[in-house]
Amino acid sequence: xxTVSSPEEEALPEYGLEFDGSFRGLLPIVLVNLLLTIIxxxxxxxxxxxxxxxxxxxxxxxxxxxxxxxxxxxxxxxGFLIVLxxxxxxxxxxxxxxxxMMETPGREAQGASLLFGAYMxxxxxxxxxxxxxxxxRLSRTRWRGIRGKQREGGYxxxxxxxxxxxxxxxxxxxxxxxxxxxxxxxESNRREFGTGRFSYKGRAGPLxxxxxxxxFLSLLLIAATVTLIIFVIAAVSGGGGATEWLQQSxxxxxxxxxxxxAALFAGYFLVGLAxxxxxxxxxxxxxxxxxxxxxxxxxxxxxHGRFGDIFRLxxxxxxxxxxxxxxxxxxxxxxxxxxxxxxxxxxxxxxxESIGQAEGADPSLGEGLAExxxxxxx
Amino acid sequence: MWSGFFFDGVTAEAKPVQxxxxxxxxxxxxxxxxxxxxxxxxxxxxxxxGNARMDLATGDHPQVRLRVDGADFADALKAxxxxxxxxxxxxxxxxxxxxxxxxxxxxxxxxxxxxVMVPLISASYAERIGAGVAAQVTTLFGGACNMLAGQAALExxxxxxxxxxxxxxxxxxxxVDSRVVNALAAPGGHILVFDGLIQKANSPSEVAGVLxxxxxxxxxxxxxxxxxxxxxxxxxxxxMMGGSFGDxxxxxxxxxxxxxxxxxxxxxxxxxxxxxxISSEPFAxxxxxxxxxxxxxxxDKDDAATEQSNWLKMGNLLSTHPPSPxxxxxxxEKGLVEGTSPMSDSEWRDLKAICETExxxx
Numbered sequence: 001x002x003t004v005s006s007p008e009e010e011a012l013p014e015y016g017l018e019f020d021g022s023f024r025g026l027l028p029i030v031l032v033n034l035l036l037t038i039i040x041x042x043x044x045x046x047x048x049x050x051x052x053x054x055x056x057x058x059x060x061x062x063x064x065x066x067x068x069x070x071x072x073x074x075x076x077x078x079g080f081l082i083v084l085x086x087x088x089x090x091x092x093x094x095x096x097x098x099x100x101m102m103e104t105p106g107r108e109a110q111g112a113s114l115l116f117g118a119y120m121x122x123x124x125x126x127x128x129x130x131x132x133x134x135x136x137r138l139s140r141t142r143w144r145g146i147r148g149k150q151r152e153g154g155y156x157x158x159x160x161x162x163x164x165x166x167x168x169x170x171x172x173x174x175x176x177x178x179x180x181x182x183x184x185x186x187e188s189n190r191r192e193f194g195t196g197r198f199s200y201k202g203r204a205g206p207l208x209x210x211x212x213x214x215x216f217l218s219l220l221l222i223a224a225t226v227t228l229i230i231f232v233i234a235a236v237s238g239g240g241g242a243t244e245w246l247q248q249s250x251x252x253x254x255x256x257x258x259x260x261x262a263a264l265f266a267g268y269f270l271v272g273l274a275x276x277x278x279x280x281x282x283x284x285x286x287x288x289x290x291x292x293x294x295x296x297x298x299x300x301x302x303x304h305g306r307f308g309d310i311f312r313l314x315x316x317x318x319x320x321x322x323x324x325x326x327x328x329x330x331x332x333x334x335x336x337x338x339x340x341x342x343x344x345x346x347x348x349x350x351x352x353e354s355i356g357q358a359e360g361a362d363p364s365l366g367e368g369l370a371e372x373x374x375x376x377x378x
Numbered sequence: 379m380w381s382g383f384f385f386d387g388v389t390a391e392a393k394p395v396q397x398x399x400x401x402x403x404x405x406x407x408x409x410x411x412x413x414x415x416x417x418x419x420x421x422x423x424x425x426x427x428g429n430a431r432m433d434l435a436t437g438d439h440p441q442v443r444l445r446v447d448g449a450d451f452a453d454a455l456k457a458x459x460x461x462x463x464x465x466x467x468x469x470x471x472x473x474x475x476x477x478x479x480x481x482x483x484x485x486x487x488x489x490x491x492x493x494v495m496v497p498l499i500s501a502s503y504a505e506r507i508g509a510g511v512a513a514q515v516t517t518l519f520g521g522a523c524n525m526l527a528g529q530a531a532l533e534x535x536x537x538x539x540x541x542x543x544x545x546x547x548x549x550x551x552x553x554v555d556s557r558v559v560n561a562l563a564a565p566g567g568h569i570l571v572f573d574g575l576i577q578k579a580n581s582p583s584e585v586a587g588v589l590x591x592x593x594x595x596x597x598x599x600x601x602x603x604x605x606x607x608x609x610x611x612x613x614x615x616x617x618m619m620g621g622s623f624g625d626x627x628x629x630x631x632x633x634x635x636x637x638x639x640x641x642x643x644x645x646x647x648x649x650x651x652x653x654x655x656i657s658s659e660p661f662a663x664x665x666x667x668x669x670x671x672x673x674x675x676x677x678d679k680d681d682a683a684t685e686q687s688n689w690l691k692m693g694n695l696l697s698t699h700p701p702s703p704x705x706x707x708x709x710x711e712k713g714l715v716e717g718t719s720p721m722s723d724s725e726w727r728d729l730k731a732i733c734e735t736e737x738x739x740x
Contacts (some may be wrong), residue, residue: 044599058426066426
């Protein structure tokens with residue numbers, strides 16, 4: 001094994017991750033999971049997800065050695081139950097109570113404030129959930145017996161995420177690159193693998209040009225798609241325009257209503273399709289920026305995915321989603337993981353004997369909140 | 379003998395080792411003293427299987443890992459420890475069985491939940507829940523009707539019936555401007571009567587019968603029971619399937635209170651009607667007509683009615699109060715055949731006209 005002792009040396013060799021997972025390898029796991037999840041009315045999903053993760057993690061290799069997922073279904077299930085009773089049950093009651101108060105004369109304002117407070121709390125918890133999910137997953141990831149670690153419990157991250165999101169809302173989303181950069185920085189600088197530390201020193205500035213281009217292109221493509229839809233409607237309705245077409249369809253009874261619903265759905269789909277390209281283009285630029293300014297123990301990381309790669313990935317996943325009605329989600333996750341893994345590289349590598357085992361205890365639970373927010377993913 | 383690498387779990391350094399198999403153990407040679415040289419096959423865990431290499435762990439030493447190279451090692455290990463390759467059906471069976479048992483306990487708890495919950499809910503809180511539900515249903519179905527004369531006639535009738543029922547709290551009557559033929563009891567004494575029902579009724583006694591039935595539901599707090607059961611069911615379903623919590627107000631429209639509850643309400647209704655000297659026969663006939671289906675959403679075939687009926691069938695009296703021959707028989711057996719009209723002709727005309735204005739009074 002070739003190791004380089006210091007990141008300052010010139011012409012560092014590049015190392016990449018390998019991925020050897022396959023559709024055929026994952027299929028039996030997904031089929032059994034599906035069956036057991038149906039039998040248990042959905043409760044098996046925590047164990048199902050664990051099995052998929054074990055397969056996906058073990059498909060990633062670095063220096064020939066596989067990664068390992070050591071989480072269990074029981075941990076996910078118990079974490080979920082705790083959050084269900086301690087967070088989501090009281091929250092559900094608060095929303096119910098707010099609804100009633102808002103219908104009670106004289107207490108509308110109180111009800112509205114309760115509802116507002118509950119939504120704000122949800123927004124805060126969303127950030128916490130995201131951080132804790134990643135923290136749990138990293139702590140359950142091992143390579144050569146060494147495990148990952150995310151410092152802090154996520155409450156501070158949740159607060160920063162909350163404040164920045166409010167600011168971004170007031171700025172109509174214009175602060176998005178700044179905020180994702182800040183959040184990535186916060187998370188990266190608290191990420192470790194073994195005793196080795198990740199670090200991030202990137203600025204949001206270089207993200208603004210691609211961001212502006214992506215926003216401009218999105219607006220342009222939305223306008224073009226909407227114009228196209230209007231022309232199609234005009235052609236279908238014999239030159240009458242949208243209002244006339246709506247009236248004609250409504251006059252047709254239920255059949256006409258279905259036509260309108262189908263057309264609306266098709267319209268949304270077309271607009272989504274049009275916006276996908278600039279959004280994905282920006283996403284891949286952002287990934288390159290984020291990983292390109294990240295280091296592990298001082299050794300620079302980089303991301304080499306291109307727009308063509310991510311667009312093909314997205315189209316394929318869309319196809320899988322439609323063909324399997326969403327049941328093929330694990331395959332979509334596998335394709336995402338493969339995309340991320342195969343395009344990430346590190347220049348040089350710390351001496352392996354210098355990477356010690358992560359210190360401190362593992363978080364015992366972690367993804368309950370994320371499950372509640374449907375942040376689950378794989 | 380196969381060659382491989384040992385990882386001690388202290389650093390990421392790979393230590394080259396030689397690996398051999400005995401019937402019960404996997405032997406690792408080339409280790410420092412104190413490192414685990416003999417691994418029980420029964421404690422082995424497969425971490426990953428790659429091309430001509432395997433990654434192994436042992437339950438006895440959770441931190442250490444072993445990578446063995448050589449395509450034939452997998453075959454040798456498979457022969458020595460075939461259970462490593464077998465799917466763990468027994469373990470999976472235990473998990474699935476436990477989950478199913480847990481789900482059964484939850485469903486049972488759900489059934490008993492209202493018995494615990496309902497007595498704990500104070501009358502004033504129930505009143506507020508009912509007001510909220512009434513407001514939401516009214517908005518959903520096209521607003522409130524409040525022609526004063528009609529409202530007065532309906533309230534006079536309803537309050538009189540409620541007095542006979544011996545309720546410990548007042549009732550509130552709402553009229554909903556909708557062609558749907560329905561009436562429902564929300565928690566806390568809130569009763570909603572849809573204009574479709576008033577228009578479909580042939581006599582004041584029919585309206586009195588329906589009101590008396592809903593007052594029966596109010597007396598036994600069926601609505602609170604149903605609401606807490608539905609919310610509980612929603613909560614449990616959400617936790618099972620994942621997803622977000624939904625709107626609870628429409629629950630009352632779609633769930634029936636159950637056969638026993640309907641019988642209770644019917645009995646109360648007959649008792650009240652008898653005490654007021656009102657005939658139950660029109661009430662029975664009303665259910666007969668519902669069963670035949672001619673009263674579904676009004677006989678008018680104008681566009682608005684058909685459009686509404688297409689998706690509002692769920693709000694139909696038929697779906698929430700399943701008519702049955704036994705119920706009609708009970709009403710006929712215990713109720714008065716002849717009786718006095720509970721309303722004057724002018725009051726009846728006012729009631730029929732309760733929705734005949736667009737200017738809602740707030």
